[in-house]
Amino acid sequence: MPVSPEALEAAHLIDRLERLARSGEQSGRLNPAQWDALRYLARANRFSRTPAALADYLASTRGTVSRTLASLEYKGYVSRGPSARDGRSVEFALTPKAEHALARDPLRIVATDIEQATDGNVAKLLDGLRRTLRNSIARNNGRAFGACLSCWHFRVRVRLSSRTPHHCGLLDEPLSEADSRTICVEQEPAAAA
Amino acid sequence: MPVSPEALEAAHLIDRLERLARSGEQSGRLNPAQWDALRYLARANRFSRTPAALADYLASTRGTVSRTLASLEYKGYVSRGPSARDGRSVEFALTPKAEHALARDPLRIVATDIEQATDGNVAKLLDGLRRTLRNSIARNNGRAFGACLSCWHFRVRVRLSSRTPHHCGLLDEPLSEADSRTICVEQEPAAAA
DNA sequence: CGAGATAATTGCTACTAGCTATTACTGCAG
DNA sequence: CTGCAGTAATAGCTAGTAGCAATTATCTCG
Structure with missing residues (x-):
């Protein structure tokens, strides 16, 4: 499949941006997967706060996510409760500690870079990224x-x-x-x- | 530092795009760091093909990069030679096997998504990403x-x-x-x- | 030539992910 | 209501990975 050099460079840039953001994540005691879990829980509704949902969202496995959440719970970033809908399931919630950490999310730094880079006119970049992600997801798993x-x-x-x-x-x-x-x-x- | 919701969402989208691309990388026998190394070597000039340069580029450590390259060498993706400029240094080159792998780089899939999403008009998205990355790098290490x-x-x-x-x-x-x-x-x- | 800096590697340790059971629960069929 | 296939979550095991610190070889500068 032919790809234009520009599109390929854009993909490269996304890769590098993400890597830089990731290196910022190392500074705390949370690893990238744990950050992703916190971010997800911060945005997911009350029907989507289970390990299985998170695993689907992250395109990861349930075993891995189970440990990620266990680690976050141990460190006091999330709390666990039974699901009212399904006795086999558990539901997670963020603790104040997690809210506090998210306020200092390294991803915010990338966000400020984006803001500066677009002179406050993020809409176009955002639109391009939204469409791109939609395409990617559609091909991956729907x-x-x-x-x-x-x-x-x-x-x-x-x-x-x-x-x-x-x-x-x-x-x-x-x-x-x-x-x-x-x-x-x-x-x-x-x-x- | 205040960040607009749009910029933050853009950062999230970049994160998710990258994660999807990364999940595609697992399919082969190369891990993300190894892919990054191959991509770097494919684009770096002959003065920049050393482990130290790669470590700087990836914002990783030399020890880690040393193993990444050792693994790639063992699998036949890169070859190693002495540096003409510095006796302590080594220089790496891609093998045909690596060229072949890069032709099927999972990042290309993201690139096709970008191309579709922008209807071939990648320039604006590319420009926004370039500026963003420049800002990020400038703050990180220059x-x-x-x-x-x-x-x-x-x-x-x-x-x-x-x-x-x-x-x-x-x-x-x-x-x-x-x-x-x-x-x-x-x-x-x-x-x- | 000698001292200090630098390139690369490796031993050690800690962590991480995936695979595969295993346990507990659901919901349907009879 | 009872059994059974299916699903949610987790733990054991294993392999791979990263960072730190120490080591060796080489460079550079006085």
Whole structure:
């Protein structure tokens, strides 16, 4: 398959950017996989905070993710609770310590670089990256892991004056405004890409 | 330091893109660090093919890189030779096996995604990424590792009718057209960013 | 020539990932 | 309600990996 030199260079740049960000992650006592887990939990909704979901999201295995979360729990970054939906399952939540760490997430440094590089006009870069990721995911496994807002099962403003005005048609659950921006394992894009 | 949500999302997307590419790398018998080494050697000029240079480029340690290269050598992807410039140093070259592997580099898949996502108009995305990486590198360690073409020491067309018309003022070496596009450890950007 | 710096490698240690059981629970069929 | 195939999570085992520190060979400068 032919690839233009420009596209290839862009791929190289993404690779290098990520590597630089990763080297910043080493400074704490969290490894890259652990950072990824924290970031995921910070954005995932309450139906998607299980080891299995995280494993799917990270394209990793359940055994590995199990240990990652165990390590995070041991260090006090996450807490574990039983799932109300499935007795075999567990659900994780971030602790204040994790919130504090995320406020100093090395990824933020890349974000500031992006902001500077685009003079505050991030939209175009963001759009290109979004489309690219969508393509990549589509070819890899089809798991989108998008936000509820853009999901096929998302019903807008079903209960107008409620704190949870929206609704998930798949899980049959009320959703708040904040919920609608969280990542969900069940997400299926609403419209064709 | 405040960061816009858009910039942060862009950083997240880069992280995820890279992770997907990385999962593709597992399929062969080369790990991510080994892929990075091959990619580097494919683009580095003949003054920059040492373990130390690679370690700087990857922001890794020399010990680690030494093993990475040893493993690649054992598997037949790179060959080792003494350095003409420094008796302590060694220089690595890619074998045909490596060239063959690079033709199937998983990063190319990301590149095709980028190409599709931008409808062939990669320039803008590329520009944003270039600027971002420049910022990131500048803050991290200042090692640019750019191509000779954009180097302070690069002298254009000093020998007009030669196969090596250009010249490196620092190393005092003639450079071919191809040389001028390779990555060099010594590179210092010609103009202020 | 001698001293200090540098290139590369290797021993040691700690960590990490994947594979493969193993345990506990679910949900369906009869 | 009982058994059974399927799934969630985890632990044992193994192989591979990275970083640090020590070692050897070589360079450079006085």
